[in-house]
Amino acid sequence: DADVTQTPRNRITKTGKRIMLECSQTKGHDRMYWYRQDPGLGLRLIYYSFDVKDINKGEISDGYSVSRQAQAKFSLSLESAIPNQTALYFCATSDPRTGGPEAFFGQGTRLTVV
């Protein structure tokens, strides 16, 4: 079983719809992140959370919100999806205290907004 699991893996949604992407981890890490990947732009940080009570905006948070329901769960919401949010979304976890400097990534969610 994967250490970082994202659901769904693929999703097509219509403009204006609300959509939630979910991430769960079994690594016991405190820190969780949401990134989006666009061709030629690499990965950009949307939101991050260093523990259950800590939520921070990343580089490109406009149009997104997050919820850290538990240490193991971090969900990303698009309140009103728009076509330029079509991208590959990655969840990641890290914990310098136990896991060293490495960030562990999920398999990604491919989102298409039509």
Place this chain on the structure above:
Amino acid sequence: GEDVEQSLFLSVREGDSSVINCTYTDSSSTYLYWYKQEPGAGLQLLTYIFSNMDMKQDQRLTVLLNKKDKHLSLRIADTQTGDSAIYFCAEDYNQGGKLIFGQGTELSVKP
């Protein structure tokens, strides 16, 4: 803001060495990373280097760090077709655990 730059494409022949280059701007980064992404997959950590090191070798991989020029490189010796993937350079921005990624270099290995 902070920035990490990579060239987008590299093509090599099987058995040759590949060198993927990266420049970064945050001089306070503690770690610099190389991640590999195969088609349809997530990111896999290949290697990382602590900022007070100049070089790190791990089997076919050699990482060189020039802190003065803020330049990082990844050399893959004896490149194989299975090495074809996108390679991302990343820095640990402001030592806060947040990664700043380059655009990714797509490595194509021709038989």
